[in-house]
Amino acid sequence: MSTTPPPPVRIGALAPLTRPGWTEAGRHLLAGLELAAGEANAGGGIDGRPLELVVRDTAADPHRAEAAVDDLAGLGVAALAGEYHSVAARAAAARADALGLPFLCSSAVLDALTERPTDRVARLAPAQSHGWRVYADFLLAAGHGRVAVAAEPSVYWAAGTRILRDRLAPRGGTVTELDARALPPAALCDALAAGGETALLLLTGFPDPAVPIVRAVRRDPRLADVLVGAPAGQPEFPAWESLLGEDGAAIPFLRYLPVHPTPLGARVESALRARLGATPSFVAFEGYDTITVLTETLRAHGTDHAAIADSWPRVTVEGTRGAIRFTRPTDTPVQQWAWPPVQVTDRDPAAPARFRTLHTAPTEHPGR
Known part of the structure; x- marks a missing residue:
């Protein structure tokens, strides 16, 4: 006698898999999501039902993200997971909230x-205000109070x-804005040399215009002592090293990993490396932790939508980067892991494939 297999529990997975989305980030995110889903099924799934990821490409487009949420809701997914780009995630979150998903x-x-x-809506990544304050503190501690942003x-x-x-301002620092879209790299270097700032932060897309700007600054003798930084994490991914080589080293960025991996983190790192054929980024760990929590x-x-949403404050799950619990920090509208580990890292000039930890965030109360 044949038996009908139980229907899968579906989770909708959102990721930027085509341009203009950052496809390398999307690939790492999806690798983490898929690895954790496979391990969940190896462990019996959800009460004997297989866990199935239904993947949709947002291409970093808010309209595509909204359409993907509608599509996935129509397919009866239990929950949504993923997304890297804030503008797409914000659109997806608004639509999911409206649909009760x-x-x-x-x-x-x-x-x-x-x-x-x-x-x-709940979130694993730290709120931007938390991570970027850590980065600002790193700049001040390193003596960079006069900062330009491209x-x-x-x-x-x-x-x-x-x-x-x-x-920076309450501590005597300044931030000068340079338009990376209007100024070609050479003109941006001229403005930076004239202004006298000691640090230039890349608030730009990758590879363009970030890569041409880095090359121009590195080759300008007037800017030999200027720190180049990328708080959004562009240097984290292998493509940064392959495109820039030594020019891409010593550029501090935010990285959401502990200084020393947990035992689970070390095991998952090995599995992700095999899956990606490269060093996994923190985004891959975020993907893995997302499915682990779900x-x-x-x-x-x-699988009831309301029961899942009501459960966020009671969730305690051991993730790859520590114990995950959700709270509602001040001025944050969603349930938030407060906080994942935050460090400022760069690529070692002596070996650009190797990372150096420059600064770590102190333990901070979630309400601050």
């Missing part, structure tokens, strides 16, 4: 992930500039 956002950091407080127009970059200015939540509370 729980969404665990993996990597997008924009503080205002939703316009109003909601329990349907920025492109976007809500995310504008928010980052505001966070940096608010953190697996335990679904096993404990079932």
Whole structure:
């Protein structure tokens, strides 16, 4: 006698897999999501039902993200997971909230992930205001109070500039904005040399215009002592090293990993490396942790949308980077892991494939 297999529990997975999205980040995110889903199924799935990822490409486009949420809701997914780009994640979160669909956002950091407080949306990545304040503190400790930002127009970059200015100004620091879209790299170097800032931060897309700007600054003798930084994490990915080589070293960026991996983190790192054929980024770990949290939540509370959303404050899951618990920090509209480990890292000039930890965030109370 044949038996009908139980229907899968579906999770909708959002990731930027085509341009203009950052496809390398999307590939790492998806690798983490898929690895954790495979391990969940090897461990019995969800009460004997297989866990199935239904992947949709957002291409970093808010409209595509909204359409993907509608599509996935129509397919009866239990929850949404993923997304890297803040503008796409914000659109997905708003649509998921309107539909009553729980969404665990993996990597997008924009503080205002939703316009109003909601329990349907939770997030693993630290809020931008938390991470970028850590970066500003690193700049001040390193003696860089006069900072220039080469920025492109976007809500995310504008928010980052505001966070940096608010953190630096009370301590006597300044932030000068240079339009990375209007100024070609040579003109940007001229403006930086004339202004006298000691640090230039890349608030730009990758590879363009970030790569041409780095090359121009590195080759300008007037700027030999200027620190180049990339708080959004562009140097984390292998493509940065392959495109820039030694020019891409000594460029500090934010990295959401502990200085020393946990035992689970070390095991997952090895599995992700084999899957990706490269060093996994922190984004891959965020993807893995997302499905790990959702697996335990679904096993404990079932697939009802409201039950999942209500469970966020009671979730305690051991992730690759520590114990994951959700709270509602001040001025954050979603349930938030407060906080993942945050460090400022760069690539070692002596060996650009190797990372150096320059600064770590102190333990901070979630409400601050």
